[in-house]
Amino acid sequence: MSALRKPYWSDEHATLYQGDARQVLAEMADGSVNCIVTSPPYWGLRHYCEDQYGQEPTPEEYVDNLRATFAEARRVLADDGTCWLNLGDCYAANSDGWARGKAYNTRQPKLRPKARLAVPPKNALGMPWRVAFALQQDGWILRNAIVWHKPNAMPQSVRDRLSNRYELIFLLVKQRTYWFDLEPIRQTYTGDRSITRRARTGGTKPNSIKTPWPSPGKYGRTGQDAAGPRHGTAMRPTGQRHTAAHPEGKNPGDVWHISTRPLRAAHFAAFPIDIPLRAIAAGCRPDGTVLDPFTGSGTVGIAARQLGRKFAGIELNPDYCALARTRLHVEAGGEGD
Incomplete structure (x- = not known):
């Protein structure tokens, strides 16, 4: 590990580095961040700048690139840290098997780097899962595959398939025990008023429930669960906590209904701040540092600042470094450039 390069920009809460994610990570100290929230460029979708990730000739080379980068990220992440990785999929495109892309801006080449794909045209390539399984092989523990609807x-x-309405966010960790606080992201109960009333008047604090309440919904209100005499005990819920209603709200689950939010700046794929807000609140210690190796417009950094965490960001594109710096500076109470 060499000495860490001079930051592109920094203040008392945030630091931005310009450069290749893998190279900058290689300069960072072991266990120096507590949470990673990031969304690398998707394979073959957009062209942001030269030497970017996502323009590899084949899906396999893209996976290998991310695999090597996240090996460095795993070293930099604290042993009890969490990593939230957002990735989208794409399709094998035209009839001769060459992957083609659409021009999204004037610097976007009309064709992806020519790559002979190993699957017939029109196949969904499963890029998020290819990366997730590769990271599993490298020792990461895959805890959730969250559907961002x-x-x-x-x-x-x-016209010959259903429209895509979701992306995936993987929750990855280094070891079986890690920092995770469900309380800040619990959601208010809706629908069944009796569950809500019991949750609010249960008289116990979070994490101190000794006798969970029975659920009046899925398994019936009279003690007769959904299994019944016809199916026997095999279909019954396992353990009392299966039917517990927590007084502070419910687990948000692994399907997140979050609308996209257009960014009025020169960045075409900024994800909504709701995603890093939720990931950081649950997966980063209150005094911890959040890292985004693919900072883009700086949304993760803004979320980290709003939640009182420190932030370290890495971005290859100098234009996006400038954009992220401006947004972080304004978030801190400064004026835009």
């Missing part, structure tokens, strides 16, 4: 997803003109 986009209620306002852009319309698609396809």
Whole structure:
């Protein structure tokens, strides 16, 4: 590990580095961050700058690139830290098997780097899962595959398949025990008023429930569960906590309904701040540091600042470094450039 380079910009809470994610990570100290929240460029989708991730000739090379980068990220992450990785999928495109991309801006090449794909045209390539399984092989523990459902997803003109309405967010950790606080992200109960009333008047503090309440919903209100005499005990819920209603709200689950939020700046794929807000609140110690190796417009840094965590960001594109710096500076109470 060499000495860490001079920051592109920093203040008392945030630091930005310009450069390749893997190279900058290699300069960072072991266990120096507590949480990683990031969304690397998706394979073959957009062209941001030269030497970026996502323009590799084949899916396999893209996976290998991310694999090597996240090996460094795993070293930099504290042993009890969490990593939240957002990735989207793409399709094998035209009839001759060459992957092609759409021009999203004037610097976008009309064709992806020519790559002979190993699957017939129109296949979903499963890029998020390819990366997740590769990281598993490297020792990461995959705790969740969260579905980010986009209620306002852009319309698609396809006629021979269903429109895509979601992306995946993987929760990865280094060891079986790690920092995770469910309380800040619990959601208010809706629907069944009796569950809500019991949760609010249970008289116990979070994490101190000794006798969980029975659920009046899924398994019936009279003690007769859904299994019944016809199916026997094999179908019954395992353990009393299966039917518990927590007084502070419910676990948000692994399907997140979060609308996209357009960013009025020169960045085409900024994800909504709701995602890092939730990930950081649950997966980063209150005095911890959040890292985004693919900072882009700086949304993760803004979320970290709002939640009182420190932030370290890495970005290859100098234009996006400037954009992230401006947004973080404004968030801190400064004026825009």
